[in-house]
Amino acid sequence: MKILYLTDLYYNAKGRDYYEEDLYITGRLKEEFDIALCHPINSKSFEKEADLIVFRNTGPVSGFRKTYDEFVERVKTDNLKTFNEFTGKADMQGKQYLLDLTARDYPVIPTIDSIENLKLLGDFEKYVIKPKDGADSIGLEFLDKKELLKRNLENTLIQPAIDFEYEVSFYFINNTLEYALYAPDKEKRWELERYDFTRKDKEFALKFIEWNHIEKGIQRVDACRTRDGKLLLVELEDLNPYLSLLELDRKTRERFMNDFMNVLKKI
Secondary structure, X not given: OEEEXXXXXOOOEOOEOHHHHHXXXXXXXXXXXXXXXXXXXXXXXXXXXXXXXXXXXXXXXXXXXXXXXXXXXXXXXXXXXXXXXXXXXXXXXXXXXXXXXHHOOOOEOOOEOOHHHHHHOOOOOOEEEEEOOOOOOOOOEEEOHHHHHHOOOOOXXXXXXXXXXXXXXEEEEOOEEEEEEEEOOOOOOOOOEEOOOXXXXXXXXXXXXXXXXXXXXXXXXXXXXXXXXXXXXXXXXXXXXXXXXXXXXXXHHHHHHHHHHXXXXXX
16 A cells, blocks of 8 residues: 655644654554655645555644645545545634534533623633634633733634643544543643543543544544543644654554554555
């Protein structure tokens, strides 16, 4: 099988080395597949030669929006096989899903997009605003109510600044939970440790995987643990989630890679 692996080895992410993860993954994949790497902006010439396109650590697609939209259109019109498949309703489509899930009473940080609905969030010392088409914390700001009321909030999401204990991420291949990691120090989001999830934790994460209904892909469910012990969704990354593979113990990393390669072979 010929795999075209799309990534940006030069993307500079705070607290993460995307290129190290992708070099590790492709180093393993080349044992089983023929692999070619390139950035999405250069992929068109190679797409029809590949049996499968794997979309990985490209960084936020807002940096190459036109190219990305054209790529997704080719996926549909040319029936290109991709992993992840481009059917997601979460970050793949922007942040609208946070509004949709709030309206449906899912366990998500309450989210609105109009100052007229601020009362639905309640009174908080600080609020969080982020662009609807944002990613990787780009454009995220913390404002008090007075500052919030002065801002132009067009195409912006508003959330309460939740006082949480820690953030935790659940990593899935298709609908199988592979592992979970958490940040014990909430000020250091990407200093991660193994998280031994409970049955209730798994049920929480699966709610969002089942809602999104991606049959073929890797997804990361990011959540925060509130002071009263609840989990609330922060983000559902269904396009190109960073996996923190090199932070895992060897056994977990090997199991993930074996499952990953087995899934790719069946596409």
